[in-house]
Amino acid sequence: MEALPYVRLANEIAVQFRHWEPGEAAAEIAAHLRSFWDPRMRTQLIAHVEAGGAGLDVLIIDVVALLREQKVH
Template identity: 65%
Template sequence: MSPDKLVRMANQIATFFDTQPGEAAEKIAAHLRDFWEPDMRARLAAHVAAGGEGLKPSARAAAALI
């Protein structure tokens, strides 16, 4: 899966949880742990390590939690 698609998917999840009460990053991280394959999470972590271009702040914060 391309980094662009992972960023788009992570941002869609972030868009939802950003509107919900509570800490968005924690909820996003829980969703990613529950529903994303380990390889997808690893690719997201690599993207963040490379600068995280295009990720919403809450999605970037969530990636740090997983």
């Protein structure tokens, strides 16, 4: 089964930050998603995590927690 587009993209971004400290990486990725992702994509990603987050890199789970805290959808 092929990953949903936003899952694939989020995981690709997570790979680029794998060598960073996890908290810093999550903050930087959250900033990227706020700047460059359409709000609908962020909303889909958040909903995906709320439904269990199947297929997502664990770093993206932390990113979504930051987006929720900042109420950015």
